[in-house]
Amino acid sequence: MEVKDNVITWDYDGTLDHHFGGQENNPYIKQTRDYVKRLIRKGYNVYIITRRYGPENSSLGFMDEHLQVWKTAAELGIRRENVIFTNRMWKYSFIESVGACMHIDDDEREKYWIERHLPKVKAIWLGYDNWEEQLINVVDGHDKLAIFFGNKRIVSALLLIITALCLAVYLLR
Numbered sequence: 001m002e003v004k005d006n007v008i009t010w011d012y013d014g015t016l017d018h019h020f021g022g023q024e025n026n027p028y029i030k031q032t033r034d035y036v037k038r039l040i041r042k043g044y045n046v047y048i049i050t051r052r053y054g055p056e057n058s059s060l061g062f063m064d065e066h067l068q069v070w071k072t073a074a075e076l077g078i079r080r081e082n083v084i085f086t087n088r089m090w091k092y093s094f095i096e097s098v099g100a101c102m103h104i105d106d107d108e109r110e111k112y113w114i115e116r117h118l119p120k121v122k123a124i125w126l127g128y129d130n131w132e133e134q135l136i137n138v139v140d141g142h143d144k145l146a147i148f149f150g151n152k153r154i155v156s157a158l159l160l161i162i163t164a165l166c167l168a169v170y171l172l173r
Contacts, residue, residue, distance in 0.1 A: 003120045004099040008039060008139075011091070012050035012069050014106035015126060016076070020052070021062075028126055032104070033076060035135065040077045044139075047082045048073055049094050049103070054085030061088075092117045102138050104131070 013020040016032050040046050050069055053061045066085055073083045084094050092113045095103050103114055106126040114123035124134045 002099050003101045004045070005101050006043065007045045007047070007098055007100045009047040009049045009091075009095050009098065009100040009103045010036060011103070011105035011107065011110065012048050012052065012072070015104060016048065017068070017072055019106075020065075026106070028106075031132070032126075035132075036076050036078070039139070045082070046076075046078055047084060047098055047100065048078060049084045049086065049091045051086050051088050051091065053087050057085075057087055095121060102135070104135065 010016055010032065014026050015028070016036065017029065018024045018026045036046055048069060052065045052069060055066050058064045058066065069083055069085070070080060073080065084098075086094055090113045091103070091105070091110055095114060096118055100121055102122040102124065103110075104124045104126065105111060105114075108125050108127060111123040111125045114121055122134070122138045124131050124138075128134065
């Protein structure tokens, strides 16, 4: 399996939206959607991989359950061809097919299966307190220019630049 540093996959229900069936209990929606938009702006190839039924099975499950996913994908700037419906199957084989380096999910069972079958893929579970830090670390590790998600990183970078400029001025005197 070839892992591509610029491909990141996200779960849909409970990650980019509320849990399936309309339960409004996902506190991470704004954060996860913001990260997706930032990654796309930075040039990452972002996919949504969901266990929902796709359009070819629109009469199964909740009728036309794929439509909401496509709507959210469009709002986030994710192309329709980057939305994969597994039709209730585990996601790891689909993650492998796109060569993702990382997958973010709210289901710990998905994390287990990804780690078991795809050891080169970083699986991040939203249940961890440090899920954002894990995401940033993986992205920073793949991005030589670093992607700045938080103010601390911006301030640190600015301080480093100012220090280097001050040192240069001092040495040139």
